[in-house]
Structure formats: C-alpha cells, structure tokens
Amino acid sequence: xxxxxxxxxxxxxxxxxxxxxxxxxxxxxxxxxxxxxxxxxxxxxxxxxxxxxxxxxxxxxxxxxxxxxxxxxxxxxxxxxxxxxxxxxxxxxxxxxxxxxxxxxxxxxxxxxxxxxxxxxxxxxxxxxxxxxxxxxxxxxxxxx
Numbered sequence: 001x002x003x004x005x006x007x008x009x010x011x012x013x014x015x016x017x018x019x020x021x022x023x024x025x026x027x028x029x030x031x032x033x034x035x036x037x038x039x040x041x042x043x044x045x046x047x048x049x050x051x052x053x054x055x056x057x058x059x060x061x062x063x064x065x066x067x068x069x070x071x072x073x074x075x076x077x078x079x080x081x082x083x084x085x086x087x088x089x090x091x092x093x094x095x096x097x098x099x100x101x102x103x104x105x106x107x108x109x110x111x112x113x114x115x116x117x118x119x120x121x122x123x124x125x126x127x128x129x130x131x132x133x134x135x136x137x138x139x140x141x142x143x144x145x
Contacts, residue, residue: 021121026071032081046112
C-alpha cells in the first residue's frame with residue numbers, strides 16, 4: 001500500500017458539496033492499495049503512520065506522533081498514487097488494486113487507524129471528492145508497504 005501523509009491544521013472532504021469527513025489538527029492520509037496488497041500491508045502501514053513522529057515537541061523538534069498530540073486522521077482513497085509515469089505523457093494505473101480490493105483495503109486501513117486509538121474520518125471511495133487542507137509546515141511524507 002502507498003500513502004501520502006500531510007500534516008494539517010485542518011482538512012475536509014466534500015462530495016457533491018456535502019462535507020463527508022473533516023478533521024482539525026492531525027494527518028490527511030491519501031492512500032492507495034496496489035495490486036497484490038493484503039491486510040498485512042495495511043496493518044504495517046497503519047502501525048507506521050500511527051507512530052510516525054512528525055509533530056513538534058516542546059523543543060520544536062519533530063518528535064511526536066499524531067497520537068501523542070491527540071490529533072485525528074482523515075483517510076482519503078487515491079488510486080492515482082499508483083500512477084506509472086515512465087512512458088509517454090499519460091500516466092498508467094495498471095499497478096493499482098482492482099476497485100473491489102482497493103475499497104476493501106481502504107476500509108480495512110481506516111479501521112486499523114481507529115484500532116490505534118485515532119479519531120478517523122474518511123472520504124468516500126470512488127466518489128468525485130473535493131479535498132481542502134491547510135498543510136502545516138508544510139510536512140508531507142511518502143510511505144509504502
């Protein structure tokens with residue numbers, strides 16, 4: 001699985017003008033299941049994200065996790081993280097998981113984040129989503145398992 005983490009002061013997802021998920025300080029997590037991914041990949045990714053120390057401590061060093069700060073996560077499915085740009089000008093997405101596997105692993109990953117004690121909001125799988133965020137830092141981290 002692939003994820004792009006963005007440390008945010010706030011983030012929201014809208015579908016057809018309706019807010020379907022929003023958070024205050026925490027992480028916006030864009031996540032993509034890749035072909036061949038399993039729950040084990042989602043477990044590893046969720047554990048790493050929950051423990052990733054990218055929030056400031058009292059000394060101003062990035063030494064605290066989203067859990068440590070009492071932050072929340074907003075999980076948004078984004079199959080375009082599977083983009084292959086090695087040939088031509090049009091990205092290919094053949095390495096992304098099939099939609100039914102992608103949705104299952106997206107939901108599973110979101111549940112795992114909840115299992116780590118994190119308040120977890122979500123986008124809507126497969127929908128045309130409008131994501132707004134206030135990136136804090138900016139801090140953006142790429143992870144893959």
